[in-house]
Amino acid sequence: MNKVLFVDDQQEILDLIQRKTRDESFDSYFAKTANEAIQILSTNVINVLITDIMMPDMSGLDLIMKAKEISPDTVRMVLSGNAQMSSVMDAINQGHVFKYLTKPWKIDDKAISIIEEALVFHKNQHIQNNLETNDEWIKLGDLKRIMALEQWLMTDNEGAIIMSSGNFKLSEKMPEIDYRVIDGLGSNYRIYQVL
């Protein structure tokens, strides 16, 4: 499950976010201080970090820089009011921040869709990093050619069959994954050879 870390020094705000995100498709983590957030980032794989800017122990922008060091794959976002907009825009332009949410905290459909966008960005970024180092990955464009030649079964992460080629039956002994492929949205699939 994806993990989103929310950082705000007001417990009542974290309570509100917890309430509004409990039915979402990601696990929510909460930190009341920047140091607490750093601890969570050091011990968990956090997909997305969303932090307030004005906090007593460390500013949200300093936390963003620290998060970039200790968890570079985490997609970083800030919650910003108008007063901090200039420094937030600088951080975005320098590539430190993915996007910002406007204050006050309001976990509505718009905010959720921005968080989901950040999760997809994280996933694509992660896949891209793997593609550079993992020879087993193949491009989706090559898949059609291979599927035409071979009789292969493709499933998604849940194991549901989503595409097949020719007549086939599953082997009693399901072989290990032959290939993993991604589509344009970064969705992850597995391909098995069938008998």
Added chain:
Amino acid sequence: MGKYEAYIDSEFEDLIPLFMKNKKQEIYDLRKYLGIHNYDQIVFLGHRIKGSGSGYGFKTIGDIGLQLEHYGAMRDENQIYDLINQLETYIQSVSIIYIDM
């Protein structure tokens, strides 16, 4: 029925007592800081009140927080004094109507 009405997300209903308790504490702190002319803390508290008030759906509280932040930065003792009283009156008299959002 109170002088003020606020329509609040029913999902927050059990959180509201703590929210109101926090506002009372913040009113106490605001008076304390006004008494010692610590305007930085008044700006800080105004910012928090603005954020939490608006976040929970209490527009009036959010607006008062915004003004506290503004007049705190201007070190306007009279305006801050009035705003604290307004916040207290609101907290004491608001009728909360919970709705599904």
